[in-house]
Amino acid sequence: MGKLIRTAVAAVVASATLATGGFGGIDANAQSTAGQRTKVVIQVSDSDPAKWNLALNNVRNVQSDLGPGNVEIEVVAYGPGIGMLKAGSSVSPRVEEALAAGVSVVACENTMKGQQLARKDMVDGIGYVPAGVIELIQKQQQGYAYIRP
Numbered sequence: 001m002g003k004l005i006r007t008a009v010a011a012v013v014a015s016a017t018l019a020t021g022g023f024g025g026i027d028a029n030a031q032s033t034a035g036q037r038t039k040v041v042i043q044v045s046d047s048d049p050a051k052w053n054l055a056l057n058n059v060r061n062v063q064s065d066l067g068p069g070n071v072e073i074e075v076v077a078y079g080p081g082i083g084m085l086k087a088g089s090s091v092s093p094r095v096e097e098a099l100a101a102g103v104s105v106v107a108c109e110n111t112m113k114g115q116q117l118a119r120k121d122m123v124d125g126i127g128y129v130p131a132g133v134i135e136l137i138q139k140q141q142q143g144y145a146y147i148r149p
Contacts, residue, residue: 038062038071041139043148045132047080052091054149059103068102074139078108078132082115085122092123099125108132 040062044055059073075098077085084091085107095105106127112118119128129135140146 037069038066039139039142039144040071040073041136041144041146042073042075043132043136043146044075044077044081044084045079047083049084049090051149052081052084053094055147056091056094056098058147058149059098060101063101063103072104073102074104074106074135074144076106076108076129076132076135076139078111082107082111082117085126086117087121087123089123095123096125099123106132106135108135 042055042058044052046052055075059075062071062073083089085095085105086092089095099105104127105123105125106129107122108131109128110131112122112128136146
């Protein structure tokens with residue numbers, strides 16, 4: 001009877017091993033997400049240059065800590081914060097540095113219309129979205145971590 005029990009236990013262990021993809025507690029889902037980039041969306045809706053500098057410091061720190069190739073960052077500006085994306089603003093050099101570092105910086109076209117701003121008024125290289133709030137919602141639905149400094 002002991003041999004029969006050992007055979008049954010061995011069969012159960014073999015079935016469990018095949019079902020879970022092997023020993024070690026690693027499942028197929030964990031392996032498929034291991035190489036994905038961290039995704040971060042940062043909201044800036046304040047016209048305060050200190051807030052913008054804080055957001056851009058956050059961007060730099062995240063890239064430094066995780067490695068620029070391991071993170072996807074988008075800064076979304078709308079409302080009063082849109083003014084800092086105007087060419088020649090006090091933070092435009094830092095915005096340009098972020099763009100050069102691979103960060104996506106986008107402006108809300110609804111806000112731009114409301115403030116009578118045209119693309120020619122803005123920092124070169126930024127992107128545009130129809131609505132900043134909708135962009136934040138969609139990014140969060142796509143699994144982006146949300147930060148508002």
